[in-house]
Amino acid sequence: MTASARMWTRMVALGAAFVTLACDVSIAEEDELGDRYAAALEAQLPLLSDSASTAWLALLGHRITRVADDARRDWHWYLVDDSTVNAFAVPGGHVFIHRGLVERAGSLSEFAGVVGHEVAHVTLRHSVDQLRSRTKANVIVTVFCAVVNACGSPVAQVALDVGGKALFAKYSRDDESQADSAAVGYLVEAGIDPRGIPSFFARLEAERSTNPTALDAWFGSHPLETSRITRTRAVLGNFNDATLDGLTVEDPGFSAFQSAVKASNRAR
Numbered sequence: 001m002t003a004s005a006r007m008w009t010r011m012v013a014l015g016a017a018f019v020t021l022a023c024d025v026s027i028a029e030e031d032e033l034g035d036r037y038a039a040a041l042e043a044q045l046p047l048l049s050d051s052a053s054t055a056w057l058a059l060l061g062h063r064i065t066r067v068a069d070d071a072r073r074d075w076h077w078y079l080v081d082d083s084t085v086n087a088f089a090v091p092g093g094h095v096f097i098h099r100g101l102v103e104r105a106g107s108l109s110e111f112a113g114v115v116g117h118e119v120a121h122v123t124l125r126h127s128v129d130q131l132r133s134r135t136k137a138n139v140i141v142t143v144f145c146a147v148v149n150a151c152g153s154p155v156a157q158v159a160l161d162v163g164g165k166a167l168f169a170k171y172s173r174d175d176e177s178q179a180d181s182a183a184v185g186y187l188v189e190a191g192i193d194p195r196g197i198p199s200f201f202a203r204l205e206a207e208r209s210t211n212p213t214a215l216d217a218w219f220g221s222h223p224l225e226t227s228r229i230t231r232t233r234a235v236l237g238n239f240n241d242a243t244l245d246g247l248t249v250e251d252p253g254f255s256a257f258q259s260a261v262k263a264s265n266r267a268r
């Protein structure tokens, strides 16, 4: 790793440590909470059954989480059979990615940028904080109380619904910005060119005017002002071109993965 990459990683880690201090849900509690939530989502969402594609996604995910996740969570990866563009991460390390997003990525670099961004929502504990801040929503409270035993009385019934998906897909602008910055550092450490992050944003923004329905969920949960692209490009300015030019933009594994995901749609 270069000196600039190391410095950047240290800065991101410091930020993460600060966020961790502000959150009193332990990693073990986060894991249990996330497992329950993800199991409910898994039962209700239409998941792609293509195990080779899911395995490739898990490999890419591991390449990123091994440099991103000091807490060494047990990560799980899911491909959702949905043609709209979206991705979201549940506490504990469960990442759900829509088929529509895979289909639109222009390169490994662009796709890995989204993976890095979702990983960051977990490692920076945005997803757990999201849960904490919604303690008035009864379904969420039921799960939260049952897991962290924070609400005084034992809860017998754990009710869940697919609405949880929306919960973990909606973050503040600050969270989005932090996740973008962290994703840049993660990708550099993982050896993948992070310049795909702003280029994918720009690609989605360009499609928005011609195909708003497919992009609604994405833009509803990932507010994308032009400033977000500008800010991410500014973060990229922390790295010299020679460093970035040496990183991977594309690889045959991604092309095969993308083709298989596209074919899984045509096969029906």
Ligand SMILES: [Zn+2]
Pocket (backbone or CB within 6 Å): 117, 121, 171, 175, 176, 179, 221, 222
């Ligand atoms: Zn986000």
